[in-house]
Amino acid sequence: MSFRVRGRRVRKWFFGDSARAFGTLGVLLLALLAIVPAKDRFREWLGYQKEYEILIRGRTDGVALAKRFQSGVQQIWLPERDVTDRCMTCHTRLKETSLAGVGQPFRPHPPIPHSLTEFGCTICHRGQGVATTVEEAHRSTKAWEEPILPAQYSEAGCGQCHRDGLKGTPQLNAGRVLLARYGCVNCHRLVSPEGGASQGTDRPPSLKRIAEKTTREWIYFWIKDPQAWAATATMPNFGLSDADARDVSAFVISQSSPGSIAPAVATNDAGAAAGAELYGESFCASCHAMQNAAGKITGGDLAPDLTRVGSKVRPEWLAAWVKNPAAYLPGTMMPHFRFDEKQIGLLVSYLGRKQDSYFPANIRLEPATAAQIAHGQKLVLEKGCAACHEMNGVARPDNFAPDLTAVGSLPPARVLLAPGVPRTLPDYLAAKIREPHAFGREMKMPRNQFTDAQVEQLVTALLAQTSRSQTFPAALRRPTPVNVTYQPAGRAGQLMKDLRCLSCHSINGTGGSMAPDLTWEGSSVQRAWLLDFLKNPNTLRPVLIRRMPRFNLSNDDASTLADYIMTAYQTPAFDREEVDATKLTPTEASRGKSLFYGKYACNSCHIVDPDNDKGYIGPTLTQAGTRLNAPWIFHWLKNAQALRPGSLELNWNMNDEDAWAITAFLMQQKNTRKPGGER
């Protein structure tokens, strides 16, 4: 039987006469009408809600849970925050803490400082809030552009509003530090909603006088692979070929102004040994690292690694630098140490012998040709060297690299593809940071050697840069604390600038974090002690490795500084001279002693009696009576955090009687002997 015959019979059966046709159409219409409720009947979320009802039915607290359960599509609608989230349709009881331990989608949300109903879900987690199917809500489809944020980048959600270094988001904070420390923001713009662009903290040196400092051979070696020179180098690797490095080094030397070359310095081996001692005494290692005999890098990370500095810099430059760093680099963080000529000779003898046998024996460059220099200049422009380094005749390029202000909202369609990299934004960002050249040899972006953890931190910080973060109402935003640029005034101010006090100490919100905040130092200490300390610093904390350098200050300079600190850096909270003698009696002191060792167990962290006390977290208090002012101790015991926010000292909230008693006890401590040695 042919198809045609069969078709005719079927048609006759269904539509043979008007009654049959009517009946057939009626049945068809009914079937069509039934599709809508049927589709509703089998919605994915209904299944989850049923599952939830079954789950709570078997529980002892089932009745209470059932009472709080609302069926149907649930929605959090916050028009002013652009939130329409139906997540709680399936994630039925995000707030039922008693359900901890059950599987998804019924798990309660772990505790966070925000109310779910005030913020919704997608602000932090992304995904499609309005969707009510698993696929559309969580994953990226053609119609939806924002998949759920993988859990390891959760802190990116916080970072959209919090630019204030929230304590609970270490990964985000570390990523932001890396963006500044590795100079990413020198090329990429990253603007906060308040309008400020992020600034690098890497301080790339000016190259305008580089020929005075080093050789073309060293530049060649360095730009090919900075980390091969020093593992801690923050300059990235541009993947230059030998020829490219040869030409860039030729150009860098050629653009340098000749400058005035200082006379050569006589060095000798005996001087090197004495120079090593001076290096130690001057606490150069507080900022500079060096590889020790065991191959371990020890020292600070504020300044360049000096392991092979003798192969890097010219001895006559080193001598001039140590003499006064700001003469070569006005913006340097390095203090002016006031070394005399003999001391400079010792340091140059010591540091000049810190050489690498490989270098420069294995690097020989023929004199550069004009063509090589021209090619070098072309490369310098192409690679954007002047985005970081000042150079003669090369202007700082504007908008050299893509703006990263809203990189966290980059739609998947604009994510580049590389072999083996999944096409998601976090994977793309991670791959781009790890190996920029995987996306094409012509990519300008250089490569840094980041660990896996650092890449995750950087990606977290970048994912926080959403377009939404730019439009949040000001009331929600927690901006970076305003970066005030405090500069002390007058002659003492000049001196403090010269000594670069603010490289390590912070005053009035400006400065480094290596050393104590000096904002209220004048209220805290006694002038005689301060003067002595400035001339001959020692550590107050037995366990601290870092120590303040000795600056070889003249008596006059030291006393100018001491006067200024004592006058300018006083808290308005109390008067340091106002001491009630009746509170500081020997009786009170002996009561204070028992409080110190008993009720408050201060000796857990502080040493008063060097022979018996052991705690060494806080400063040694053997000289508290000659170092500190009594009202400072009193107020410190009551509320230390108000005087120095972030201090390790607790807010004891001590009552006045106890605080005065302990103050009396500490003011008796005038022992000049330090633990473990003579003063």
Place this chain on the structure above:
Amino acid sequence: MRLRFVAALIALLAIAGCHRPGAPAAIAAIAYGNAIVMVSGDHQAAPAGATLEQPLVVQVNDADGNGLAGARVEFRGSGGASFYPATGLTGSDGQLAVKVQLGSMAGRNSLLAMSRDKTGGRFDLNGAATALGYQQVLGRELAEQHCARCHDSRSTAERVSNHDNLGVTPHSLDDGLATNSLGTADLVAIIAHGGAAIGRSPEMPPYSPTLSVSEIDALAAWIRIVAVPAYGKP
């Protein structure tokens, strides 16, 4: 006929297209041990979804208790923990190190390493890792800043331990034997009001004016989640 050929070609291409070249080939054991032991990497904590800082290192031993090379170890985890690689052979020292990525939910992830002996009998090793939620990450940061100098006996260059200088030796914060018996209210009270408040050493100072209520809760949450043995029912 041609139609059938084209259809077959399409089907073949489809199958070839579906085959993932990156799919790991099955790893066969070269040697069979008798026991599996933990070398390092157990009981680590990291934020949910993160990769543990240290790899999980296990060792397969032969009957004499010596490390056995070439034994096949397979890893499985609960709570969404995944392993890279998930299956591998032990090295010449009998050890195998794998990276562990935690699940995306805060909570304890159990880590299971399995191997087989000559008869095909399975032997296991159980480990654990902790995926931290926001509150516990905050707790960890606070503990590092305020507590670790005394409660952690290990010293680093940046943070020298005060542990051995104290009259009463502080418990390690992950010491479940010490903390699990304390109710959460007591734990919070010790942190907030100091050891003296519940008749313990005053060397544990009161943190309540220094840390906020939610910060102290975060510390308690951190102490609870890292406790070994684990706190409460798993």
